[in-house]
Amino acid sequence: MAVRARTRSGEPAGCTGCGQLSEWCHSRYARRLADVTLAGRPLRIDLSVRRLYCENTTCPKATFAEQVPGLTMRYQRRTPRLQSLVEDVGVVLVGRGGSRMLRILNIRLSRVAVLSQLMRVPLPPLVTPRVLGVDDFALYGGTYGTLLVDATTRLPLTLWEKRDAEQLGHWLREHPGVEVACRDGSLTYRQGITAGAPEAVQVSDRFHLWQGISRRVQDIASTHRGCLPAALPTVSEDDRPPIEETTENAAAASRAGRHAQSLFEAVQALTRSGRSHSSVARALGLDRRTVGKYARARTWQEVMRRPPxxxxxxxxxxxxxxxxxxxxxxxxxxxxxxxxxxxxxxxxxxxxxxxAPLRRGLPIDEPRERPPSPREAARWITTHPHRRSPHINERLPRLLEHCPELKLTHDLVRRFATMVDNRDAAPLPGWLSDLASSGLAPLAGLAGALHEDRHAVAQGITTSYNSGGNEGRIIDVKLQKRIMAGRAGIRLLSGR
The missing domain is CATH 1.10.10 (Arc Repressor Mutant, subunit A)
Structure with missing residues (x-):
């Protein structure tokens, strides 16, 4: 469908160079403009416009083409309404998806054209926030990017490739006025904020603090894996199945049992001679984690044991x-x-x-309760006592009574949780001292890192600032990447 129109003669038009009005017509020419569909049918506007002389002698333009407000734009073959529609669809669906959606609306544009229009959309003006959120996100492969968020409005500000303290400091110097900076425990961001905004109060996010403690608790539970079966209820001799020895003999006679037994003996022999796990792994052609599993086991049945x-x-x-x-x-x-x-x-x-076991003279394989995994034990310890299920409240005391290291870990974790709940950082120095002298390597290493960042940790405990807005915007960035099949670069992600 085509609509023919022409501008009126004798009406002045503003010069696109200096803005002075002119009525001196040079010539006319036709412009073909695409508009949004009318009743589902493509609409084209054949518009005859004037080319006018500019009467300002100091203007660099000798002639200029008149523009119709709301209908034409310079160097554009689409009306503003259609251009706005293309930009909105491009922001939501990007290239291929945007092209398909426009095709449904009977507007034919390639994915390259949609991407081109999206990249031309001007970004909103950047206003320096009072509270800044800084966090990283996985860009692609092993490459990470940095995202800055206004922690007050929770709106993204900018992002760039890599985690670079120098680049963050440069951005902060160019945008003075940041009073509070929320971040994780990254040394890179700590150095960048200190260099770019030394007066800003740095806040270590409570979520990342708790996440770091939970990982250390899981490492300790993994080290004391042999204590985890103590969480199970004790089984009396009358209730114990009398076929344990028969089952072990059947496992030893199997091909998998013989393989596990031979590997266990080989790994134990090499590790007892003083060789490292990496050296044993190279000698036997195994993974280093597999060697560690066989080296920690006391018998080959522990490695061979099937999950209940x-x-x-x-x-x-x-x-x-x-x-x-x-x-x-x-x-x-x-x-x-x-x-x-x-x-x-x-x-x-x-x-x-x-x-099938009855045909071989074995009992029926009944379901048995398995001991908690290191991850489950760590979750038991880090969960608030009022939020634990009766199942956990029954088993956790048995586990802590059997393992003094896990009991000490539990007490230290609950002390930190009390500080966070009460928003009181006064016990923090004593807690860090007890953490360092606990004798547990994961907690001692954490104590050293937190002691260096103790001022930001205290702010994270006592203030209401956090990195929740950062995490939400990082989820948005990951969603945009998935929509674009992971092929989006920094420039396109910034535009979206």
Whole structure:
């Protein structure tokens, strides 16, 4: 659909160079402008406009083309309405997605054209914030970027590639006025803020502080992995299955058991001779973490041990299966039909696998409670006592009573949590001293890092400033990257 129009003669138009009005017509020419669709049909405007002489002798322009407000723009073949639509679609959906959406609206533009229009959109003016948030994000591969956020309005300010203290200091010197800077425990950002805004109060984010402590607790739990089974309820001799030795003999006779036993003996022999884990890994062709696992184990059965079976819908019928097996019914098909009559809705294959140990003279594999993993134990310790489930409240005291190191870790973590809850940093120096003298390497290393940054840590405990806005905007950046299949660079991410 085409609409033909022309501008009126005799009306003055402003020069695009100096702004002086002129009515002196030089000539006319036709402009073809694309507009938004009308009733779903493409709309083209054939507009005849004038070229006028500029009557200002000092103006560098001899002639200029008149512009119709709201309809034409210089060097543009789209109307402002259509241009605004293309820019909005480009901001939301970028190249290919924006091109597909515009095609649905009956506007034909390539992905390159949509990207080109997006890159031409001017960025909003940057206003120096009073409270600045600084954080890093994964850009691609092993490369990270830096994102600055206004912590008051939670709006992004700018971002750049790499984590560079010099670049952050340069930005702060160019934009004076930052009074508070929220960051994580990064030494790079600490140095950059100190160099660029020495008067600004630095705040170490509570989330990152707690995250760092949780990682150290998990490292300690991993070191004392052998204590974790103490969290399980004690089993009396009458309740203990009498087939432990039979099961171990069956595992030793299997191919996997023989392989685990041979590797255990080889690793133990080399590590006892004083060789490092890396040297043993190169000699045996294993991964260093695998060598560490075999070196920490006391017996080869610890490495070979299968994870306990999870509960299933067949568990309520295990006693009936044993009874029918002892009565002489050894057909899995008939047993499955009998269980179906009793309300079992599971598959025949599960019944067949359940009675398979009975054919070899072994008991039915019943679900057993497994000991907590180091990550679970760390979560038990770092969770607030009022938010722990009865299951945790029953097992955690047994674990702490059995392992003094984990009990000491628990007490130190709860002391720090009390400081954060009460917004009181007065006990911080004593807590750091106890952390350093705890005798636990992960906590001692953390104490050294926190002592160097103790002023920012105290601000993070006592003030209400945090890096929550930074984390939310980093999620937005990751979303934009995923929408663009990870191919977006810094310039395109900044525009979006």
């Amino acid at each position: 079976r999870k509960p299933s819908t067949l568990d309520p019928y295990l006693d009936y299966l044993r009874q029918r097996w002892d009565e002489g019914q050894h057909s899995a098909k008939i047993l499955h039909e009998e269980l179906q009559a009793k309300g079992y809705l599971g598959h025949y294959q599960r019944v067949k696998m359940a009675v």
